[in-house]
Amino acid sequence: EIIEVEASAAASGNAATARFRESGKTTAVETSTERVSLLANEVLSAVYDTVRRHEVTYAEFNALKAWLIQVGEDGEWPLFLDVWVEHVIEEVATGNREGSKGTIEGPYFVPDAPTLATPGTLPMRDDEPGTPLLLRGSVTGTDGTPLAGAHVEIWHADDDGLYSQFAPGLPEWNLRGIIVADEHGHYEINTIQPAPYQIPTGGSCGNLITAAGWHAWRPAHLHLKISAPGRQLLTAQLYFEGDSHLSNDVASAVKPELVLKPLPTADGTGRHVTYNFVLDPA
Ligand code: MBD
Ligand code: FE
Secondary structure, X not given: OHHHHHHHHHXXXXXXXXXXXXXXXXOOOOOOHHHHHXXXXXXXXXXXXXXXXXXXXXXXXXXXXXXXXXXXXXXXXXXXXXXXXXXXXXXXXXXXXXXXXXXXXXXXOOOOOXXXXXXXXXOOOOOOOOOEEXXXXXXXXXXXXXXXXXXXXXXXXXXXXXOEOOEOOOOOOOOEEEEXXXXXXEEEEEEEOOOOEEOOOOOHHXXXXXXXXXXXXXXXXXXXXEEOOOXXXXXXXXXXXXXXXXXXXXXXXXXXXXXXXXXXXXXXOOEEEEOOEEEOEO
């Protein structure tokens, strides 16, 4: 049991690291020596302050070294940075937007998912576990223009909290797809309700959580990227009212505007909810 969890943490960590390397996100870095020096000095100063204030010992320094080496060996740098740092990067990057709130992307996005017309059903297994969920709404600009043909890209964990391409045994594009909005900017997605989610606990991020007495939970969430020509890409997540981890997300990525309040469907077998996206001009 424990070995299985550890194998899965290493596998998802290494898959996330490989994805990041392939993503092209590191190709366009142009930073002046002045800015590198400023940022590196400030981060190091924060470390020196912590060491002096709390009289950090050699034993603790060596534990840190060992742990940092382990993070790389586990492939968990994407997980670590997305869980504990990305939320503040997103806050700074999107602070001046007028349209819909977004939040962090996290480590499990995969580009080039299958494209579906609206109304669409995400790729899923014949016997996919979980409560059916219908998410629908509109995509408009901040000027009120309906964005015909906007792309609503969605990816999320299954009823066991597992993401396709990062956990073994799932079909390649399970619960991943791009829904193309109609001529009125309306979209409609049939999927299943994802489960509350624990970040992998068998690797170095899990070791940190255990050593610090924290918890590994994120509230159940749908990941989305909404895009249309001439508009800024919106990266978001949507959560569910009543989830006990809304106020203590390990990744600090919940905002009140992102919490869905689904209603039961007429036949009582599933749930439906409307959510409208508003995109800022590019
Ligand atoms: C996730 O599914 C996630 O969304 C984040 C932010 C971090 C780890 C796993
Ligand atoms: Fe996620």
